[in-house]
Amino acid sequence: MKTLPRVPLSSTGSLYIDGAWVEPHSTATIDVIDSTTEQVFYSVPDADVDDIDRAIAAARKAFDEGPWPRLSHAERAEVLLTIAEAVEQRIDDVVEIWPRETGILASSVGVVMQEVIETYRYYAGLATDFAFAEEVAPTNGAAFGMIVKEPVGVVGAIIPWNSPMGLLAWKVAPALLAGCTVVVKCSPEAPGAGYIMAEIADTIGLPPGVLNVVTAEREASEALVRDPRVDKIAFTGSTEAGKRIGGILGGRIARSSLELGGKSPAIVLDDFDVADAARIIAAAECFLSGQICASLTRVIVPEERHDAMVAALAEEFSRVTIGDPYDPTTRLGPVATARQRARVQDYIEIGRQEGAELAYGGGRPAHLDSGWFVEPTVFGRVAVESRLGQEEIFGPVLAVQPARDLDDAIRIANATEFGLNAAVFTHDSARVLAIARRLHSGTVGQNGNRADFGIGFGGFKRSGIGREGGVAGLQAYLENKTVVLDAPPT
Incomplete structure (x- = not known):
């Protein structure tokens, strides 16, 4: 009898919302198919609009009321370093999953995963290297001015199937350092990376609601884009899907990063x-x-x-x-x-x-x-x-x-x-x-x-809006706030 491949995931029947593995509202499931054998590898819940609503509510509460945005950047950087160590411990699990989901060679996974680990370490380093607040000279006669860079808020991170572990890192790492909370929407074809990251968040004790992970098809995914409680969407995928997302976000003046197609x-x-x-x-x-x-x-x-x-x-x-x-x-x-x-x-x-x-x-x-x-x-x-x-x-x-x-x-x-x-x-x-x-x-x-991506990656024309990676990738999760005072603060 042929040995079935190992599925190195512990909670594929659940969604990760508000710091816990929860039963989905939806009864539908998504079969993840092994691209080499065309056989079912594993299955996950197909989140519906109610599940998306729960994830958004958790991220919103965690941002508005929770401790995460109020930690120092250095404290959040320590968490990113812990995530990097946890990702390093899961490389063998990614080798079991990623080639079956997408066809990448198993021999290539380790090289890519080192880049993923360094992504979390890189953004941890920006806690001290990036100016989150800087003094500026007022031009209106006041005595003191500052530009303070604050987190944009709740982020919906929509991850494609081709390189999910890396593209998730380039969204989640800067968002977490900035102080944002995140709803990760995995692709139905390759949800394994999102489940691994949810397991890591659970293991290291990330505060409830800071990272939520769901897998969904188009209707529920669009609910994430349309919801006014979500301040920013970070999307990687096709130009056609990006055009639709951009149109929705434009209608409600929400922030976006769109990394789209190429030729x-x-x-x-x-x-x-x-x-x-x-x-x-x-x-x-x-x-x-x-x-x-x-x-x-x-x-x-x-x-x-x-x-x-x-x-x-x-x-x-x-x-x-x-x-x-x-x-x-x-x-x-x-x-x-x-x-x-x-x-x-x-x-x-x-x-x-x-x-x-x-x-x-x-x-x-x-x-x-x-x-x-x-x-x-x-x-x-x-x-x-x-x-x-x-x-x-x-x-x-x-x-x-x-x-x-x-x-x-x-x-x-x-x-x-x-x-x-x-x-x-x-x-x-x-x-x-x-x-x-x-x-x-x-x-x-x-x-x-x-x-x-270490310098910054993104496109002209219909290849997208904004940049991922590098300092520009962090700035995409920050809002500039101008503070003008009558006297310097003591």
């Missing part, structure tokens, strides 16, 4: 070896099966190098071993869900119909008859205005686009509604900087995907 270009200049560029780009596209918003999915090259680049990418993809994410020889696991696999396959068919040249991939690997696997795929001569060249696919599909010259390459790079990430492949750093100033992108890196 990020990699411009390969004539001094960079085509084979080296292909190796770097193809390897990055295999990470998390291409389910990364900042993934460099458009490769822009001079016309005379186009065919060589397509051939080099096809050669790199032909060497990729596809299969079980727990097998150390595997380089590409499945995508997260049946719906996601169907989406990727639809775009591959769209590429064919639009006349792009399919150079490699395009289907299910022949040796895998179960699991949501897609071959890594590369198309050549992808038209700028085509759907394949414009729309986010969120899977291991690359589009190569020829350019007449550098000006044309920059035009192509900027010719989408997105502006999340970009790269320029050249050995001349000064050239990269000059080109970066012309690219409409939240991040521009040299010779690879250099998205850096």
